[in-house]
Amino acid sequence: MRTFVATRVAMMISAVGVVLHGCASAPPETDDAAARAAAMMKSSFKAHGQATLARLDQDETQRLCSEYAGRPLPAPIVERIQKANLATIRYPGDNNLVGDWKAGEKIAQSGQGFQYSDDPKGPAGANCYACHQLSPKELSYGTIGPSLYRFGKLRGYTDETRRYAWQKIYNAEAFAACSSMPRFGYHGILTEQQIRDVVALLVDPASPVNQ
């Protein structure tokens, strides 16, 4: 957790440089609407349980993705976001990336966690099915993200596939700047063991995802 905070502070500091740099490739804001909107939000939201006002503070990635929303991201910005996020990815000490797909399926089904209406003590879910197709047995899946059916089978049951699954769950911005997918490891939404279990759901040959 302390690492996350330190990383975020570092990213915020470097963000100042990016703003100046960004002016060369993108038209600058004609006024301070973005700053005023952010200030207005600070005074219009109230802390509610675990959802404190600090959640409105953006890190560099969130700020850049907000700024460039609805416009093409310049290549240097894409590179900068992906590089910074790749650097946040941590791996388990024992390098064991694959857990139990059955536990992973439960995590993929659960949308609990981090809403002010949720129990802050309870384990959070990843709610994968909200956006992705995974197991063909689950017909209630969303389409915000691509289908992950046969994720392992299509990519091959290799170390590269397992490592990519871990990285993508940990921090999707490392591969797709301004992806819609939450950064489950970076934000500490999922524990290390939970990420292992979701990786298993994707890459275990016995997982229903790969049938």
Added chain:
Amino acid sequence: MRKTMQSVAAAGAVAIVAATGAPALGQSTSDEIAKYREALQDGNPAELWEARGEAMWKTPRGPAKVSFERCDLGLGPGVVKGAYAQLPRYFPDAKRVMDLETRLVWCMVNQQGMTEAAARKTVFGNGSEKRSDLEALAAYVASQSQGVAMNVPIDEPHVHDMYRLGEKMFYYRGGTHDFACATCHGDDGRRIRLQDLPNLTKTEGAQKAYTTWPAYRVSQGELRTFQWRLNDCFRQQRFPELEYGSDASIALTAYLAGRANGAAYDGPAIKR
């Protein structure tokens, strides 16, 4: 009457749950809702809230014993016909851009003599033990804009500014999950689980979504307003709680209502 409509609503809720629980049928949730709406025809339970709101509008209230017939929603004191379709707007007496709900609270406080706390005591209802006067009033006023083309004065400088800030908010990513409004409402043809998501960045999507709130929410058995819609979206976004009637809530409403300009208002509707 009331009992009949509630049982109709309950039966409909069961039907919708049954339908969405069996996606193998190959029908989208919106098709089922459309069928449900058709079946209810003129029987949208929202009418119960509208009727209660209408009675409240005309009854002297608060310490000052004044009815809403002095309340100016932008078209003159007491004028409700078409009022919802031109909100939010700037009110010189309050020196503020206001949406319908904020304006109702303002009239309760400044004309009916209620305290701010009393006026906001129950902004969102919860079953029969905790009914919301504001939801009923909003349902009534909105119903009086049925068929009226949305005409939010987005060129008026105050509204224009709020509209622009609302647009920034729509794209503002934050929180533990990096979500913005645009994460779920920025593309065509997306759904979350089986729920179709309107693309609010397109005129058609914004028009269809905005002109159907307030709405009777079948799954909750409640009439819900646009303030509620925004509040609950941000809860799911993992943001802190959006305060009722706050500037940010009005800015985002101005943006989405303004994007709906030109479309006929079509609420209060009935939703899942």
